[in-house]
Amino acid sequence: MPLTIIDSLHAVPADVWDGLLAQPQPFLRHAFLSALEDSGSVGGRSGWQPSHRLWCDEHDKVQAALPAYLKQHSYGEYVFDHGWADACRRAGIGYYPKLLGAVPFSPVSGARLLGDAHAAGDLLDALTAGLSQEELSSLHINFTSPACDAVMVRRPGWLERLGCQFHWHNRGYRDFQDFLDALSSRKRKQMRKEREQVAGQSIEFDRRLGHELSEADWDFVYHCYANTYHVRGQAPYLTRDFFSLLAERMPEMIRVVFAAQRGRALAMAFSLVDGDTFYGRYWGCLAEFDRLHFETCFYQGMELAIAEGLQRFDAGAQGEHKLIRGFEPVLTRSWHYLRHPGLHAAVADFLEQERSGVRVYAQEARSYLPFRQPDNG
Template sequence: MSLQIIHSLSAVNAKDWDALLPNAQPFLRHAFLSALEDSQSVCGKSGWQAAHGLWVENGKLLAALPAYRKQHSSGEYVFDYQWAHACQRVGIAYYPKLLGAVPFIPVSGPRLLGDPAAASKLLQALTLRLAKDGLSGAHINFTDHLADKLLADCDGWMERIGCQFHWHNPGFADFEDFLQTLTARKRKQLRKERAQIAQQGFAFDWREGHELSEADWDFIYACYAQTYRVRGQRPYLTRLFFSLLSERMALAIRVVLASQGGQKQAMALSLTDGKNLYGRWWGCLAEWNGLHFETCLYQGMDYAIAQGLHEFDAGAQGEHKLLRGFRPTLTRSWHYLCHDGLRQAVRHFLAEERRAVQGYMDEAQTLLPYRQD
């Protein structure tokens, strides 16, 4: 029995890795994670060095944790910058740290993969070697219920909660059927927003991965990169990642292209597991009033209804979704810190933060646009 740390997913057979996954969610699949590595979107140069944990018994892979040795806190969506800054002020080294997550993807899902008993052994062995490996601690973000249970039973791990907004489809016949569940004022607002886009002459075309050419991917990447450039940032993902994703996971890809006068102007890229839709990246070549809401939210809701998908997760950002029927949804992450003083300070911080997040979620429930009858 042993814990093994590998620095490239190519060291694991894709079938062996995927056999550990409990569901069809695309982000933990070997094809997705290896596309991040093979495209150099995730590499030591980017501050994300693969350090996947494997638990092997008698030569058989029984459990795994997709993980990365991090030199910064960018691209995580569970923000610990305050902890890092506090460490810097008092001379505690916060980086490097170990992060169990899907890079750049704030979607809750499996993290401790495989047999639960083996995953528990992996977790215990991993924490014992953190200090030896020069790591300040370990963090596992956006966990599912199985990981929550395992981590809650392990000494030293601290739970952190957060809030996202997801849209649920109980079986609507069409978008108008959904609108009938809203208050009259909200129905009017949403119809007006969609009508404004139609009046500007926009048309929308949904395509699956196999229907996209390299020229389409050039456009998709240009839009994606533009969302970072307008904020003066470098895109997390390389152009090659999208080609590799198309090659390896075409069946999971859904892209909606927004065109005006026959010219493509914007896109939103989602992935699906056949039950849920996960909106991941969007971008536009120019700013258009209301185009973001239509492309990223309403088009996804339309698609989920048409395909009978149960849930639409449109990303991490918040309140604008709440007012369009996306419900507050609790997320969890877990944190293990080696330094005693830092651990106690963070534990106190998390207790205060938990009360604030729970209060925020309670208030958000009162702002939902649904009719009360």
């Protein structure tokens, strides 16, 4: 059979896997996904069991692939189907395990069906046809690219779900002041005041590349990252080893901003980059300071993106507070194939209404953007 299931990315050579990628997005690279596995961030008791799907030709050459995981829960996905699972529980319908095509813990849109488009379509058809045999309730593919959407929309049974994120776009700004000049007077003053409030607390920032960080630095990064979960009474998704492995395997894509006050480290923001995009990922602080989050995560990231000539700043899921700082609404898509006819019909009705609401929300959100209008200084 051309369909192969592997429980570790190490079953595929890195150059073969990366050769399927149309773009060098860091989250889909062999280095990133294998670091999740090797660090224990997925697998084991995490509820994320690697179950990657490959489509091979008659010579066993990989033509297409889907990074996939067997899920026993719906945490860490950022496309929320807890309500669907709860409805199944109340109706006596099994919802878990399910199969998820996604990058764990990373709400970043990108390719999911990797490789040749025709072969990827065959892979997708084989997966849906085999769900019953694998005793899986459903197949979900989250945060898809337009190319993936084109494959999905032509196939029956798939339900489209829309979401909304907020991304910042670098429109050729020379520096941060050039960006400020594009804003209305009131918003420009507000951002300057926020930055002055941080500077007035004697907080300084240090930006570093992946190869410039020591293991002690990574200890601090992880301490901050884990603290964002601990303060909410949750366990962090990623392990400490993940950061060291990533620094070893793809240091050129790592950017970290450190914040310190009079030599005492306070906070960090961990990001990744590719050819044209800055991806803000993880943030954490060990002490609360007014406006420190906005400066460390957003304004420092904008400055870095401008300095490196990056065109887009993807700051992750949620966060309407990003709007007034110039992050524009962007629609995201996920796709869902549900075996149970009753569940499929109910979710289809729900998603039809939700899609309309999301589109209206994204359009209305644009009215809160801070950019200067022709009659507004």
